[in-house]
Structure formats: structure tokens, C-alpha cells
Amino acid sequence: MKELSSRLALRSILVSYLFILVIMPISAVYLKGFSLGWDPFWKEITGIIAWKAIILTLKLSILTTFIQAFLGTFIAFVLVRYKFWGRRWLNSLIDLPFSLPTAVSGLMLLTLLGPTSPFGKWLESFGISLLYNESAIVIGMIFITLPFVIRTVQPMIEQLDPFEEQASFILGAGKAFTFFKITLPAVFPGIIAGSMLTFSRSLAEFGAISLISGNLPGKTQVASVYIYGEIENYNTQGAAAVSVVLITFSLVVLLLANFLQKWKGRTI
Amino acid sequence: MRRLFISMTILILFLILFLPFLSIVLGAFDQGADAFLVALQRPESLHALKVSFIIVMIVVVINTIIGILLSIEMIRGTWISRWLRPLINVLVDLPFAVSPIIGGLMIILLFGPNTVMGMFFENAGIKIVFALPGMVLATIFVTFPLVIREIVPILEELGMTYEEASASLGAGPLRTFFLVTWPSIRWAIYNGIILTIARSVGEFGAVLVVSGNILNQTQTATTLVYQDSVDFNMIAAYSVALLLGLFSITVLLILDWLKKRKEDQLNAH
Numbered sequence: 001m002k003e004l005s006s007r008l009a010l011r012s013i014l015v016s017y018l019f020i021l022v023i024m025p026i027s028a029v030y031l032k033g034f035s036l037g038w039d040p041f042w043k044e045i046t047g048i049i050a051w052k053a054i055i056l057t058l059k060l061s062i063l064t065t066f067i068q069a070f071l072g073t074f075i076a077f078v079l080v081r082y083k084f085w086g087r088r089w090l091n092s093l094i095d096l097p098f099s100l101p102t103a104v105s106g107l108m109l110l111t112l113l114g115p116t117s118p119f120g121k122w123l124e125s126f127g128i129s130l131l132y133n134e135s136a137i138v139i140g141m142i143f144i145t146l147p148f149v150i151r152t153v154q155p156m157i158e159q160l161d162p163f164e165e166q167a168s169f170i171l172g173a174g175k176a177f178t179f180f181k182i183t184l185p186a187v188f189p190g191i192i193a194g195s196m197l198t199f200s201r202s203l204a205e206f207g208a209i210s211l212i213s214g215n216l217p218g219k220t221q222v223a224s225v226y227i228y229g230e231i232e233n234y235n236t237q238g239a240a241a242v243s244v245v246l247i248t249f250s251l252v253v254l255l256l257a258n259f260l261q262k263w264k265g266r267t268i
Numbered sequence: 269m270r271r272l273f274i275s276m277t278i279l280i281l282f283l284i285l286f287l288p289f290l291s292i293v294l295g296a297f298d299q300g301a302d303a304f305l306v307a308l309q310r311p312e313s314l315h316a317l318k319v320s321f322i323i324v325m326i327v328v329v330i331n332t333i334i335g336i337l338l339s340i341e342m343i344r345g346t347w348i349s350r351w352l353r354p355l356i357n358v359l360v361d362l363p364f365a366v367s368p369i370i371g372g373l374m375i376i377l378l379f380g381p382n383t384v385m386g387m388f389f390e391n392a393g394i395k396i397v398f399a400l401p402g403m404v405l406a407t408i409f410v411t412f413p414l415v416i417r418e419i420v421p422i423l424e425e426l427g428m429t430y431e432e433a434s435a436s437l438g439a440g441p442l443r444t445f446f447l448v449t450w451p452s453i454r455w456a457i458y459n460g461i462i463l464t465i466a467r468s469v470g471e472f473g474a475v476l477v478v479s480g481n482i483l484n485q486t487q488t489a490t491t492l493v494y495q496d497s498v499d500f501n502m503i504a505a506y507s508v509a510l511l512l513g514l515f516s517i518t519v520l521l522i523l524d525w526l527k528k529r530k531e532d533q534l535n536a537h
Contacts, residue, residue, distance in 0.1 A: 003441070010337065010341075011341065011345070011347065014334070014337060014338050014341055017334060017338075018338070018356070018359060018360075021408065021409060021412060022359050022360075022362050022363065022409075022412070023359065024378065025371075025374035025375070025377075025378060025409065026362060026366070026374070028374055028377040028378050029370060029373065029374055029377060032377050071280065074273075074276075074277070075277050075280065075281070077273075078273050078274060078276075078277040079277070082270060082273065082274055084274050086278075090277075090278070090281055092520055092521075092523075092524045093281065093285055093286075093520070094281075094285075095520055095523070096285055096289070096516065096517070096520060097285075098466075099466045099470070099516040099517075099519045099520055099523075100470065100512075100513060100516045101469065101470030101471075101472060101489075101490045101493070101512050101516070102368075102470065102472050102473070102490075103470075103472045103490040103491070103493045103494045103497075103509075104292070104470070104490070104493060104509045104512050104513055104516075105288070106494075106497075107292060107493060107497050107505055107506070107509050108288035108289060108291055108292050108509070108513075109288055110497060111288075111291040111292055111295050111502075111506075112287055112288045112291040117291055119287065119291070142284065143284060143285075143288070146284060146285070200364075200365055203367070204365075204366065204367035204368070204369075204370075205367070206367060206368055206369045206472070206473040207368070207472040207473055207490070207494070210494075211494070211497055211498075224367045224368075224369045224370075224473070227367070227369050227370065227373065228369050228473075228476075228477065231369075231372075231373055231376065231477055236373070236376065236377060236380075239373055240373065240377065243367075243369075243370040243373055246367055246370065247365065247366055247367075247370060250365035250366065250367075251362075251365055253365075254358070254361060254362075254364070254365040255358065258357075258358065258361070
């Protein structure tokens with residue numbers, strides 16, 4: 001009897017912990033965003049600066065996702081299929097953007113792309129500036145999300161059945177044909193799942209981007225920086241309204257990724 | 269072809285990862301090792317590092333204990349009905365989907381000075397927003413899934429056979445946990461703890477919003493780096509950033525070692 005009641009107590013503690021830590025905070029944002037009704041919410045997010053920040057974030061996140069889908073798949077293949085000196089070392093380095101504080105990542109990119117560094121000077125001599133503009137934001141997003149696609153595609157390539165590719169070769173298919181018809185379709189669910197994580201992380205990123213984007217309202221200000229500005233200006237309702245848009249987007253993407261992973265598990 | 273692909277990969281990773289890291293190493297030692305050490309020993313640096321350390325300690329302890337208990341209940345708890353399980357799964361992942369800035373906003377909306385709960389704690393003499401409790405809460409929210417996501421797959425794979433055998437042989441739940449469950453999930457927990465440490469040291473957005481970034485009070489190592497870079501106090505920013513960067517590399521090395529150990533263990537069986 002005593003054991004039963006202690007179990008019950010533990011369960012209620014865990015459930016209330018989950019409630020207080022996750023459910024309540026998220027509902028608080030939605031409630032605050034809609035606290036004055038639909039019209040003020042709509043007015044907040046369609047305000048010219050907020051709207052431009054949301055559109056800019058979505059646009060650059062989609063661009064980053066596409067770049068990362070190609071880049072990540074390519075790097076994953078090279079790291080799994082080719083044995084070369086330093087491979088193991090490179091492979092562990094991939095996770096660096098995860099373990100690095102985002103403020104430090106931002107400072108690194110700020111320094112590297114800035115006019116005082118040799119690299120920045122070299123770029124400047126070609127008239128290229130990669131700081132305080134949209135390309136800076138994309139560079140920041142790519143740095144932060146580098147591991148996602150690589151880390152989801154890598155295990156799928158490792159688990160690939162080598163006989164399928166061999167069969168394709170034996171039947172006379174070329175390397176490229178085999179890759180696009182046999183290998184790529186097999187790892188495609190991994191690419192999609194990794195890309196969705198990339199997209200959701202790009203939408204959310206603040207630390208790295210706020211240092212290198214220049215944060216020009218309406219031009220290079222992303223949504224998370226806009227939210228931060230509104231909090232600082234005590235406009236929590238406006239901050240919450242834009243947050244609702246961001247959370248809803250990431251939530252849908254996260255659910256899709258979850259669903260895809262389940263669906264992938266069922267087919268294997 | 270092969271050679272081209274390998275050199276392209278190395279070049280891309282060199283440009284994306286290595287070059288940025290190199291730039292802060294060079295920046296930190298730009299005016300000699302002395303300037304680097306002096307910048308590191310400023311009172312605000314030391315205080316910020318101390319605040320970060322306190323937050324990490326509290327967060328790791330809470331997240332590990334709750335993480336272990338919650339993962340076990342998520343997998344083994346027969347009291348959770350079938351429709352609820354996927355929902356809890358999504359709930360656990362939610363902090364991954366939320367921008368750190370929004371994570372901070374949530375704490376302000378719940379515990380801010382004008383809210384019901386904020387006033388309740390204020391009357392009790394506890395300040396949450398712009399103080400340590402709020403920063404700990406924000407960090408817990410952001411790092412919440414890490415330990416759970418490491419343990420859950422291991423527990424699922426393990427199945428209940430060993431635990432049932434232990435229970436049927438007369439061991440109590442505590443004995444079963446420490447002698448049967450713990451040894452098999454131990455390494456996953458270590459992995460989760462390392463990830464939690466790395467993430468809580470590095471947490472920036474949520475902490476920036478909640479802490480108010482008050483010098484020598486609520487400033488953490490990462491918000492100090494941010495503040496110094498915004499103020500163009502570059503040597504100071506680089507020195508703390510380099511320390512954090514070296515810490516991240518250590519974390520990577522430990523994770524790599526843990527992974528290798530796990531593989532060796534699998535091969536040994």
C-alpha cells in the first residue's frame with residue numbers, strides 16, 4: 001500500500017513538472033499573443049517591420065535548408081564512403097556548432113567576415129561584403145545547422161544494403177545512374193528529416209545571427225531579433241504574436257519530421 | 269572523382285568550421301598572451317563564469333534526476349494510456365522547436381513583475397525574472413529533452429525481461445533499478461549529462477531575455493561575450509569566447525570517447 005501511494009506521488013510530480021515546465025509556458029505565449037483578440041494579433045504580425053522580419057526569416061531559412069540538404073548529403077557520403085587521413089577527426093568536428101555557444105559562433109563569424117581579418121580584407125578586394133546583409137544571415141544559419149542533415153543521413157548510408165548497389169552495377173548501370181536511382185531514394189527520408197530540423201533551427205536562431213546581421217529593421221532583422229527588441233520595449237503582446245507564428249511553424253515541421261521517422265521505421 | 273570529392277569536403281569544412289574558430293584564437297592572442305590573461309581575470313569575467321557555473325550545476329542535477337524518472341515512466345509506465353504516449357513524446361521535444369528568445373519570453377510572461385505568479389513570488393521575497401531562479405528555469409526549459417532523448421531509445425531496446433526477472437526473484441524496485449536498469453542506461457545518462465552541460469554553458473538567447481544582462485549580477489559567460497562584442501571590447505570578448513570554445517572542443521572529445529566506448533562494448537558482446 002505504501003509503495004502504491006509513493007508511486008502515485010511520483011507520477012503526479014512528474015506530470016505536474018511537465019505541465020509547469022512545458023505546457024504552461026507555451027500556452028502562456030499563445031494566450032498572450034491572442035489576449036486582445038484576433039484583430040490586434042493580426043495587426044501586430046502584419047505591422048510592416050514585423051511582417052518583413054517574418055518573411056525574411058522564412059525566406060532565408062528555406063534557402064539555408066536547400067543548401068544544407070545538398071551540402072549535408074554530400075559531406076555525409078564522403079565521410080562514410082571514403083577512407084582518408086583525418087576522416088575520424090573531421091567527423092567529430094562536425095558537431096562543433098552544437099557544442100559551441102551561439103554567441104561565440106556569432107563572434108567567430110563576425111571576426112572572420114569583418115574588415116579587420118585577412119579573409120575579410122581578401123573578400124573586400126573583390127568588392128564582396130558578407131557582413132550585415134542577407135548573405136551574412138545565411139552564413140550564420142548554415143554554420144549553426146551544419147550537423148543536422150549530416151547526422152541524420154550518415155547512419156542511413158551505413159545501414160544501406162551493399163547488394164542493392166552491386167546488383168545495379170552488375171546489371172550494367174553506371175555510377176551516376178546507380179546513385180540517383182538506388183542510393184539516393186534509400187536515404188531520401190533521412191535528408192527530409194534532417195532538412196526539417198535545419199529549417200526549424202534556422203527559424204529559431206538568435207545568438208549567432210544577431211551579431212552578424214546588422215539588425216536593420218525591415219532589411220536585415222530576423223524574427224527572433226525582432227521579438228527580442230519588442231521584449232526590450234515592453235511590448236510583450238507584439239513579441240508574443242510573432243512568437244506564435246514562429247512556434248506554430250516549427251511545431252508543424254517537428255510533427256512532420258516525427259511522423260516521417262515513424263513512417264520510415266515502418267517501411268524498413 | 270574520389271580525390272575531388274574528398275578535397276571538396278575538406279575545403280568546405282575548413283571554410284565553415286576551422287577558419288571561424290581560428291579567427292577567435294588569433295583575436296584572443298592578438299596583443300599577446302598577457303592581454304588575454306588580463307582580460308580573463310577581470311572581475312566581470314570571473315563573476316560571469318561563476319554565474320554560469322552555478323546555473324550549470326543546478327540544471328544538470330535537476331535535469332538528470334527528472335530525466336531518468338520521466339524516461340522510465342514514459343517507457344515502462346502502464347498507467348499512461350495509448351493515446352497519451354505520442355503526445356508526451358511531442359511535449360518532450362517541444363523545447364527543441366522553440367527559439368531560445370521565445371523560451372525567455374515564456375518565463376517573463378509567466379513570472380514577470382506584472383503577472384499573478386510573479387507577484388506571488390515577489391511577496392514571498394523571491395525574485396524570479398532578472399535573477400538567478402529565472403535564468404535556471406529558462407536553461408532547464410531549453411535543455412530539458414537532452415537527457416530523456418538519450419535514455420529513451422536504450423530503455424526501449426532493453427525491454428522489460430531483465431527487470432521482471434529481477435522483480436520476480438524478490439528484488440524491490442530500488443534494488444532492481446540500481447542493479448539491473450542503471451548499468452545498462454549509465455552511459456546514455458553520461459552522454460545526456462555532457463550534452464546538458466554543453467548546452468547550459470552555451471545557452472544565450474533565453475538567458476539574455478530573462479536575466480536582463482546586469483553586469484556583475486546576472487551576467488553569464490555567453491551574455492558577457494555578447495556584451496563585449498557589441499561594445500567593441502574585442503580582446504575581452506575573444507578571451508572569454510576562446511575559453512568557451514576550448515570547453516566545447518573538450519565536450520566533443522568526451523562525447524567521441526563515450527561513443528567509442530559504447531561501440532567497443534557492443535563489439536565485445
